[in-house]
Amino acid sequence: xxxxxxxxxxxxxxxxxxxxxxxxxxxxxxxxxxxxxxxxxxxxxxxxxxxxxxxxxxxxxxxxxxxxxxxxxxxxxxxxxxxxxxxxxxxxxxxxxxxxxxxxxxxxxxxxxxxxxxxxxxxxxxxxxxxxxxxxxxxxxxxxxxxxxxxxxxxxxxxxxxxxxxxxxxxxxxxxxxxxxxxxxxxxxxxxxxxxxxxxxxxxxxxxxxxxxxxxxxxxxxxxxxxxxxxxxxxxxxxxxxxxxxxxxxxxxxxxxxxxxxxxxxxxxxxxxxxxxxxxxxxxxxx
Amino acid sequence: xxxxxxxxxxxxxxxxxxxxxxxxxxxxxxxxxxxxxxxxxxxxxxxxxxxxxxxxxxxxxxxxxxxxxxxxxxxxxxxxxxxxxxxxxxxxxxxxxxxxxxxxxxxxxxxxxxxxxxxxxxxxxxxxxxxxxxxxxxxxxx
Numbered sequence: 001x002x003x004x005x006x007x008x009x010x011x012x013x014x015x016x017x018x019x020x021x022x023x024x025x026x027x028x029x030x031x032x033x034x035x036x037x038x039x040x041x042x043x044x045x046x047x048x049x050x051x052x053x054x055x056x057x058x059x060x061x062x063x064x065x066x067x068x069x070x071x072x073x074x075x076x077x078x079x080x081x082x083x084x085x086x087x088x089x090x091x092x093x094x095x096x097x098x099x100x101x102x103x104x105x106x107x108x109x110x111x112x113x114x115x116x117x118x119x120x121x122x123x124x125x126x127x128x129x130x131x132x133x134x135x136x137x138x139x140x141x142x143x144x145x146x147x148x149x150x151x152x153x154x155x156x157x158x159x160x161x162x163x164x165x166x167x168x169x170x171x172x173x174x175x176x177x178x179x180x181x182x183x184x185x186x187x188x189x190x191x192x193x194x195x196x197x198x199x200x201x202x203x204x205x206x207x208x209x210x211x212x213x214x215x216x217x218x219x220x221x222x223x224x225x226x227x228x229x230x231x232x233x234x235x236x237x238x239x240x241x242x243x244x245x246x247x248x249x250x251x252x253x254x255x256x257x258x259x260x261x262x263x264x265x266x267x268x269x270x271x272x273x274x275x276x277x278x279x280x281x282x283x284x285x286x287x
Numbered sequence: 288x289x290x291x292x293x294x295x296x297x298x299x300x301x302x303x304x305x306x307x308x309x310x311x312x313x314x315x316x317x318x319x320x321x322x323x324x325x326x327x328x329x330x331x332x333x334x335x336x337x338x339x340x341x342x343x344x345x346x347x348x349x350x351x352x353x354x355x356x357x358x359x360x361x362x363x364x365x366x367x368x369x370x371x372x373x374x375x376x377x378x379x380x381x382x383x384x385x386x387x388x389x390x391x392x393x394x395x396x397x398x399x400x401x402x403x404x405x406x407x408x409x410x411x412x413x414x415x416x417x418x419x420x421x422x423x424x425x426x427x428x429x
Contacts, residue, residue: 041303048299048367052332052360117391124394134395136387147301147372152383159384206360209319209333218334219358222369226301 004272007265011258018254024088025247031143032179032240038144038233039176046230049223053192056216059205063213067158067220070191071167074112078135078157078166079103080189081116082173082231083123084239085140092174092182092242093122099184100172104132107168115166117157119150119232135160143240145232147225154228158221161190169224173231174238180245182238187231189224293345294326298352298368305352305370312343313366315359324361331361340368 057068081100083093104114118124118137127134136156141149160166169190174182208215293309313324316338324331340352354370 038302042301044297044304045299045301045369048297048360049358049369052358052367052369056332128395134391136384137391137394138387139390148383151380152385153387155380155384156387206330206332209317209331212332215332215334215358219369222301222358222371229301 004265004268007261007268011261011265014254014257014261018251018258021247021250021254025244025251028240028244028247032237032244035143035233035237035240036176039230039237042226042230042233046223046226049219049226053216053219053223055206056212056219060212060216063216065213065216065220066162067190067217067224068192071164074107074110074167076115076166077107077112077168077170078115078117078160078190079170079172080154080157080228080231081118081120081123081127082171082228082235083118083120083126084235085121086239087122088246089239089242090246092238093126095182096172096174096184097123097126099186100127103170103172103186112167115160117153119153119228120235141232143236145229145236147229150228150232151225154225158190158224166190171228171231173235174242176234176237176241179241182242187227189227192220192223292326294324294328295365296342296368297366298340298342298354298370300357300370300372302372306342306350309345310342310366311345312341313368314341314343315368316340316354317359322359324359324366327363328361328366330363332358334358335368335370340370 079100081096083096087093100116107114114132116127116132116134118127118134119139119141121139124134124137124139136153138149138153157166157169161169168188171187171189173185175185176182206212293311294313296306296308296310296313298304298306311326315322315324316336317333318336319333321338322331322333335354335357337355338353340354342350342352344350352368352370354368355372357368357370360367360369
């Protein structure tokens with residue numbers, strides 16, 4: 001049986017670990033809330049831009065934007081993968097990567113090659129080993145991603161699509177469902193799926209400054225960017241939620257460990273006292 | 288009465304809502320010159336230059352918002368400004384795209400040197416565990 005001193009040292013060390021995991025849990029909780037707020041704040045813009053694009057496509061049926069009309073043959077697919085910069089977030093990143101690999105396999109079976117774009121350091125570390133071309137990447141967006149940090153990365157993919165290097169563009173990120181559940185989601189960015197125009201009122205046309213086609217392409221670009229931004233913010237919320245849960249279970253495990261060790265410690269202490277008493281009594285009897 | 292002389296204004300950016308409320312006049316830096324939008328303006332869609340959007344509130348005061356560009360959509364009773372949060376220009380975007388490409392290339396090329404600390408620690412733990420097993424096997428066989 002180990003001595004009482006060793007057990008006590010171990011208990012202290014587990015307690016210190018628990019302090020850290022508890023602190024991380026609380027930090028993750030508050031960061032998650034803020035990320036959720038940012039998710040909500042991004043919605044009016046995306047909706048507004050969606051509505052305008054809907055009007056535009058309806059008013060200009062003769063203009064076919066390359067971003068809207070798909071291509072028949074698919075030789076290359078682009079995938080934007082959003083991952084976290086830091087670990088200790090449970091299986092969050094692993095699930096996103098698994099989904100990405102499935103998507104890549106699916107297109108490889110159809111004879112298309114995949115080209116990736118990475119947002120987040122973990123994704124870069126993982127996909128670097130796979131020998132897949134990675135066209136662009138950006139890391140360390142922090143807990144508050146900004147649109148301006150994403151623009152360049154997205155532009156690489158949009159340009160590749162426009163120039164025919166990519167025939168499809170997908171976005172994979174961890175969807176925030178609730179605090180306990182985050183699910184990897186795959187979304188097709190390009191060609192943009194036709195936006196529902198049924199709900200729009202009577203048909204009218206705008207006055208345009210400059211041409212409609214120019215505006216439509218510019219807006220579509222911003223729409224894609226806003227979707228990637230939304231994905232990045234959502235991924236932060238998911239990361240924080242996953243970390244919160246992971247750290248909570250780590251703290252719980254530490255508590256369990258401490259109470260078990262406390263029991264062993266008490267037993268060891270009791271055994272030592274009994275032994276000492278027996279020695280005293282034995283000694284007294286001998287005298 | 289009030290609705291006739293005001294127009295609902297919404298200024299939103301990708302990162303959040305900036306302004307929402309009624310106004311009597313909105314002046315925005317459209318790509319081909321400043322435009323003023325009064326209530327019951329004809330439907331208009333235009334890109335914006337970087338500049339300020341001025342909103343005349345019904346109480347007579349004025350509010351200014353800086354936009355880095357974007358788009359403005361005008362309907363007879365509603366103005367929506369889709370503002371860019373970042374300054375956009377063709378060459379700035381181009382430079383950002385180039386930087387993103389370069390980062391990817393650099394990260395792909397330097398395979399050896401740049402292992403993160405977490406990865407190194409994981410490798411170390413794996414090696415230590417293997418050594419332990421080897422030692423145990425040796426003990427059993429001797």
